[in-house]
Structure formats: structure tokens, C-alpha cells
């Protein structure tokens with residue numbers, strides 16, 4: 001009988017860090033290069049926030065958010081070359097990036113019922129990824145996938161992060177962008193339920209003075225090392 005072709009074992013990669021450190025760009029490129037699925041968990045928290053705003057939920061009231069947490073159907077497409085996100089069947093990839101959603105997402109994502117709901121979706125997607133998955137967010141290595149094969153924690157100076165984000169948001173003020181980033185970092189790091197944090201066993205990479213290509217190569221090498229050891 002012919003021997004079955006040897007395929008690489010499925011690998012689970014967790015990439016965490018604050019805004020603008022390069023999580024999305026790095027994760028997508030690494031997943032595409034290695035034939036893995038890709039999940040942007042920030043997009044899921046943005047999607048549920050978008051739904052709350054559109055349905056008139058008072059986002060200053062955690063109990064109102066908690067009561068509605070199960071209502072929207074959120075579906076993430078995990079192809080790294082064309083990730084998608086829908087809420088109740090509507091494509092929300094654009095609307096979840098507005099400043100309004102960005103300014104409200106930390107409050108919504110701090111509510112434990114929201115985190116429980118979204119964490120369940122994330123674990124289910126990770127568990128069904130045939131070749132493995134790169135999952136990026138804030139609490140993936142610490143809470144969502146504590147048994148991930150590889151955990152990476154990306155950092156960068158506030159100046160580098162603000163410059164990158166201002167480059168994306170045409171005409172935005174770099175100082176205002178920096179302040180908004182630091183405010184969101186503080187909210188995400190100080191919430192009670194699974195805050196933004198580096199897992200003890202995560203590899204920390206400071207991307208301030210690295211090109212995106214250098215960060216991608218660094219993470220690809222780390223994944224290949226883990227795969228070879230499996």
C-alpha cells in the first residue's frame with residue numbers, strides 16, 4: 001500500500017499585543033505563507049460593538065450589554081488572503097473600523113458575558129482549522145488558547161504605533177492618535193476579565209525598529225521550529 005503523504009501537523013499560533021504593533025499584518029502574512037487559517041479577534045469585538053451601537057444598546061450600561069450579548073450572529077471567514085466578518089448576514093468589514101466603534105469597543109469588550117460568548121466562537125474556529133490557525137488579539141495566549149503551540153507578544157513604542165496608525169487614517173493628528181491608543185491600552189490592560197497581557201511563555205518581539213517583513217520572517221521561523229519539534 002502506498003504511504004500517505006506526510007503533511008505538516010496542525011499548529012496553533014497565538015499573537016497578542018496592543019494596537020499598532022503589527023498583529024494583523026504579521027498574522028495574515030504568516031498564515032498565508034504557511035497555509036494556516038487566520039482569525040482577527042479584534043474584528044469580532046468590533047462587530048459585536050457595532051451591533052450594540054446600531055441596536056440602541058446603552059454602552060455605558062454593562063448589564064444592558066450583557067443582556068444582549070447572545071443576540072447577534074457573528075461569523076468570521078478565516079482565509080488569510082481574504083478574511084471576512086458578518087453580523088446577522090451583513091458584511092461589516094468597513095463599518096467596524098469607524099472611529100465611533102473604535103472609541104466604544106473597549107467598554108463593550110470588558111463585559112464578561114461578551115467575552116464568554118466571543119471566546120467560545122474563537123475556540124470553536126481554532127479547533128476546526130484543519131492545518132492550524134494564527135489567532136491574534138489581546139488575551140489569546142493567556143485565556144483563549146493557553147495550550148497554543150507558539151505564543152508571540154508584539155510590542156512597539158507608542159510613537160512608532162501612533163505613526164503607523166496615523167499613516168492609515170489620512171489627515172489624522174499624530175498626537176491625538178497617540179493619546180487615543182494609550183487610552184485604549186489602559187482600558188484593555190486594566191479590565192478585570194482577561195485583560196491585555198503577555199503570557200509567561202510568550203516570545204516578546206519589539207517591532208519598533210523592525211520592518212514588517214522582518215517581523216513576518218521572525219514569526220515564520222518560530223512557527224517552523226515548533227512544527228519541526230511536534
Ligand SMILES: Nc1ncnc2c1ncn2[C@@H]1O[C@H](COP(=O)(O)OP(=O)(O)O)[C@@H](O)[C@H]1O
Pocket residue numbers: 017018019020021022023024025026164165167168207210211212213215
Ligand atoms: N514593523 C512594522 N514597521 C512599519 N509598519 C508596520 C509594521 N508592522 C505593521 N506596520 C503597519 O502599521 C499599521 C498597523 O499594523 P497592524 O498590523 O494593523 O497592527 P495591529 O493589528 O497590531 O493593530 C499597518 O498600516 C501596518 O502596515
Ligand SMILES: Nc1ccn([C@H]2C[C@H](O)[C@@H](COP(=O)(O)OP(=O)(O)O)O2)c(=O)n1
Pocket residue numbers: 018019020041042043045046105106109110136137138139140184188
Ligand atoms: N482578544 C481581544 C481582541 C480585541 N479586544 C478588544 C480590545 C481592543 O481595543 C479592541 C479592538 O481590537 P483590534 O485588534 O481591532 O484593535 P486594533 O485594530 O489593533 O487597534 O477589541 C479584546 O478585548 N480582546
